[in-house]
Amino acid sequence: MALNVTLKIFRYRPNQPARCDTFDVTVPDAANVLDAIEQAWDKHDRDLMFRHACHHASCGTCAVRINGREKLPCIAPVRDYLDGGKPITIEPLRNFPIVGDLVVDVTGLFQRQEATGFVITRPTEDSLDGKRVDHTQCLAPASAAIVPFNRFENCVECGICLSACPTMAADDKFFGPAGLAAIQREVDKTDDPNARARLLDLADDEQGVWRCHSAWECTEACPQNVNPAEAIMDLRKQITARRFKKLFAR
Amino acid sequence: MGNSSAPHVLVIGAGSTGSATAHDLALRGLRVTVVERGEIASGTTGRNHCLLHSGGRYCVNDKEGATECIEENLILRRIMPHALEMNDGLFVALDEEDYAFKEKFLAGCEECHIPAREISVADALKLEPFLNPNIKAAVQVPDGVFEPWRFCTSFLATAKRNGATIHNFTEVTDLVFQGSAVAGVKVFKHRTGKTETIGADLIVNATGAWAGTVAAMAKVDVPVVPTAGVMVTLGKRFNNMVINRMHKPHDGDIVVPVRNTSIIGTTSWRVTKPDAIEIPQDQIDKMMQAGELLMPVLKEGRQRGVMAVARPLIASANVDARDFSRTFEAFNHRKQGGAAGVITILGGKTTTARGMAEKVSDEVCAELGVTAVCKTRETPLASYRMFYN
Ligand SMILES: Cc1cc2nc3c(=O)[nH]c(=O)nc-3n(C[C@H](O)[C@H](O)[C@H](O)COP(=O)(O)OP(=O)(O)OC[C@H]3O[C@@H](n4cnc5c(N)ncnc54)[C@H](O)[C@@H]3O)c2cc1C
Ligand code: SF4
Numbered sequence: 001m002a003l004n005v006t007l008k009i010f011r012y013r014p015n016q017p018a019r020c021d022t023f024d025v026t027v028p029d030a031a032n033v034l035d036a037i038e039q040a041w042d043k044h045d046r047d048l049m050f051r052h053a054c055h056h057a058s059c060g061t062c063a064v065r066i067n068g069r070e071k072l073p074c075i076a077p078v079r080d081y082l083d084g085g086k087p088i089t090i091e092p093l094r095n096f097p098i099v100g101d102l103v104v105d106v107t108g109l110f111q112r113q114e115a116t117g118f119v120i121t122r123p124t125e126d127s128l129d130g131k132r133v134d135h136t137q138c139l140a141p142a143s144a145a146i147v148p149f150n151r152f153e154n155c156v157e158c159g160i161c162l163s164a165c166p167t168m169a170a171d172d173k174f175f176g177p178a179g180l181a182a183i184q185r186e187v188d189k190t191d192d193p194n195a196r197a198r199l200l201d202l203a204d205d206e207q208g209v210w211r212c213h214s215a216w217e218c219t220e221a222c223p224q225n226v227n228p229a230e231a232i233m234d235l236r237k238q239i240t241a242r243r244f245k246k247l248f249a250r
Numbered sequence: 251m252g253n254s255s256a257p258h259v260l261v262i263g264a265g266s267t268g269s270a271t272a273h274d275l276a277l278r279g280l281r282v283t284v285v286e287r288g289e290i291a292s293g294t295t296g297r298n299h300c301l302l303h304s305g306g307r308y309c310v311n312d313k314e315g316a317t318e319c320i321e322e323n324l325i326l327r328r329i330m331p332h333a334l335e336m337n338d339g340l341f342v343a344l345d346e347e348d349y350a351f352k353e354k355f356l357a358g359c360e361e362c363h364i365p366a367r368e369i370s371v372a373d374a375l376k377l378e379p380f381l382n383p384n385i386k387a388a389v390q391v392p393d394g395v396f397e398p399w400r401f402c403t404s405f406l407a408t409a410k411r412n413g414a415t416i417h418n419f420t421e422v423t424d425l426v427f428q429g430s431a432v433a434g435v436k437v438f439k440h441r442t443g444k445t446e447t448i449g450a451d452l453i454v455n456a457t458g459a460w461a462g463t464v465a466a467m468a469k470v471d472v473p474v475v476p477t478a479g480v481m482v483t484l485g486k487r488f489n490n491m492v493i494n495r496m497h498k499p500h501d502g503d504i505v506v507p508v509r510n511t512s513i514i515g516t517t518s519w520r521v522t523k524p525d526a527i528e529i530p531q532d533q534i535d536k537m538m539q540a541g542e543l544l545m546p547v548l549k550e551g552r553q554r555g556v557m558a559v560a561r562p563l564i565a566s567a568n569v570d571a572r573d574f575s576r577t578f579e580a581f582n583h584r585k586q587g588g589a590a591g592v593i594t595i596l597g598g599k600t601t602t603a604r605g606m607a608e609k610v611s612d613e614v615c616a617e618l619g620v621t622a623v624c625k626t627r628e629t630p631l632a633s634y635r636m637f638y639n
Contacts, residue, residue, distance in 0.1 A: 013443060054399060056483040056508070075555055106638065119332055120333075154509070
């Protein structure tokens with residue numbers, strides 16, 4: 001079975017007026033929106049710029065807005081957007097500089113992620129679908145020790161939360177939900193009081209946790225259930241507790 | 251860095267092969283430019299199965315390939331630990347025939363120096379509660395999982411630190427000749443819509459399944475056969491370790507867990523062009539059936555996506571595509587009577603990208619009269635995020 005859909009794709013190059021182009025494509029029943037975008041590129045316009053790599057929600061590169069909502073098109077089924085033959089609108093993320101068409105410049109996001117020292121792997125702590133597992137059974141051939149299973153962090157650094165964030169829209173100096181969520185993860189993982197203090201200092205800033213207006217749009221939009229909004233609330237609590245502690249330690 | 255008097259090498263393609271090659275050459279002090287027509291890893295590398303091979307999969311039928319895998323696996327654990335999930339793999343026997351294969355499998359692991367330990371069926375089921383409870387035997391090996399985009403950007407970030415320049419969304423449309431030798435490339439820059447010429451002392455064609463197109467621009471032939479494979483990703487992760495069937499590699503005999511998904515793979519069929527491959531439904535059905543034998547729960551998993559890409563396999567005469575070797579080769583076209591100035595690196599796997607890069611960089615240095623040696627085995631890579639520095 002095949003689906004016939006029309007894509008309305010945002011087109012832009014520096015120093016040229018932005019426009020939308022329409023492409024009719026045919027994709028298999030099970031296709032995701034990214035497959036449809038790739039078809040438009042393959043069959044209609046080889047100059048269409050879009051980012052993609054893994055096609056399974058792990059690399060985070062393909063994030064765009066579909067009908068106005070931030071999504072990873074690699075896991076957004078085309079059949080969810082079959083609205084009586086209306087075109088599916090594809091636009092780049094907001095709150096990032098546009099490089100061309102659907103491609104945005106994610107440099108700022110990655111520099112902030114780097115500043116947090118966010119390590120994208122962590123020991124497995126949850127069970128597989130409610131079934132307990134012994135997660136300390138790895139061979140670790142390099143060290144001959146038994147080490148815990150590890151897991152990539154949920155955050156794929158896709159930038160969706162930054163695009164959905166109203167604070168980010170008002171002020172690009174805001175550290176942003178992804179970065180603050182990364183800080184919270186690292187605070188959670190570390191036993192080192194100095195590292196913890198450094199991380200909390202990074203978050204305890206006018207452009208850090210205090211800039212957030214608690215719109216919860218980030219949590220709503222995040223495709224990986226990272227819940228940056230709650231992470232920000234948690235950091236605020238920890239920072240406030242630290243202030244009290246300092247106050248009474250005097 | 252980027253010694254301005256050093257020879258300039260232009261690498262076409264930023265998949266795992268081109269990215270690792272850029273790093274190797276930059277580390278040897280050469281001037282390096284990478285051009286990639288799209289996003290980093292948007293070719294075969296991005297959409298592959300993400301298995302950091304221990305070599306177990308090949309230890310019976312392709313010992314050379316298996317040895318290559320375990321060597322590179324151990325090196326990558328050292329140089330890019332943060333782009334890997336290192337959770338091992340489990341080879342399981344489903345029937346008597348698989349069980350009979352076990353002795354060969356264990357002997358193969360030993361011969362190829364792949365650490366392996368047999369664990370009891372009860373322990374295997376404790377570690378992997380969703381395994382088929384009727385398995386007959388289980389052997390644990392150091393398979394792993396990589397994140398393909400971060401795999402490539404880790405190499406590229408390090409290359410950049412050593413002076414390399416990387417242009418994505420920059421497509422090679424033709425080669426520029428000086429006499430009978432290739433002296434540069436013509437590129438179309440999608441960002442600006444402009445066509446430019448980039449000169450180079452040597453060109454490395456690392457375009458994988460697309461290598462034939464670039465080679466044709468140099469009026470040489472490379473024996474690449476794009477051979478597609480399909481993978482299905484699920485809405486949930488069902489395994490900690492990579493689950494493999496203990497037998498000769500087959501369709502649908504491996505389930506790779508990454509982040510919060512399990513990826514079932516894979517099949518093998520010839521395609522005429524490697525872009526936007528159409529996926530026959532029977533390929534998916536065949537593979538799902540085989541995957542469900544390993545883990546019956548997969549039947550219940552929601553299919554979240556289906557993807558296919560083409561392997562850049564090297565053809566050999568009188569051999570069926572399924573049995574083409576998964577090894578790699580560097581073709582110096584001058585030595586084969588073709589144009590000077592281009593070397594094509596073809597075949598292999600993402601797991602062996604560093605080794606492929608070493609081989610082609612040795613060839614590049616020999617061609618340019620450079621004596622620098624490979625240092626990538628012991629050089630930890632920069633954070634992939636430094637790609638954006
Ligand atoms: C289904 C399948 C599953 C696999 N699973 C695994 C696995 O689990 N583990 C593993 O280790 N290996 C796996 N492999 C093998 C591995 O994916 C490939 O060997 C490897 O990705 C090839 O990398 P490459 O850099 O040579 O090619 P590619 O990644 O395809 O890179 C070539 C690049 O060149 C670019 N390019 C093409 N033409 C031009 C041009 N004219 N100008 C500029 N750029 C251009 C392309 O855009 C592309 O990015 C798998 C392969 C397949 C097909
Ligand atoms: S927190 Fe969620 S939305 Fe934000 S970058 Fe990470 S995965 Fe994307």
